Amino acid sequence: KAGVTQTPRYLIKTRGQQVTLSCSPISGHRSVSWYQQTPGQGLQFLFEYFSETQRNKGNFPGRFSGRQFSNSRSEMNVSTLELGDSALYLCASSLFGTGDEKLFFGSGTQLSVL
């Protein structure tokens, strides 16, 4: 069974640009969550989508947004990039609503903002 797939693996952008990251969950998983990982703050929850609806949201500015498609694939967008947005962005999927809601992570997209 294929795991969580994130593309691209690496991205380099400049301040002020916007970026879109993509995530394909494990087959059958309908919940997709996004996390930001930095050396200083560790892993922080961004948001979660289930059935194309945002179910939970973390404490990030509105420049961070996401969406989920009918096939459960998800995208995350960051607009007006800042230097502090440089991080590893991790996507995770789970079988929300089944009682077995363990979270499985992809390998992440490493974003560098110059």
Place this chain on the structure above:
Amino acid sequence: QKEVEQDPGPLSVPEGAIVSLNCTYSNSAFQYFMWYRQYSRKGPELLMYTYSSGNKEDGRFTAQVDKSSKYISLFIRDSQPSDSATYLCAMTTGTASKLTFGTGTRLQVTL
């Protein structure tokens, strides 16, 4: 103060040693507790998943939760060089996707 505190290490042990990794937390509403292992340039991999207080064993790994002390531990027996990684504790009040993580402990198992 962070909700979840974890010693960042690094922790260096010889092969075959028993490793003890710990986290403390402040939110008494946390009900589900997890340990993840993360290798360099990879995403976190779920190792242990426990609910409420008690022990859970899986192979060389044992997870302990003491809710009265707000303290969780992960023990690794017969540690191997392949166990060298960063270990992250995580917990949630019940929303499986909205985890609060510790900062991670970097473990190095030497030959």
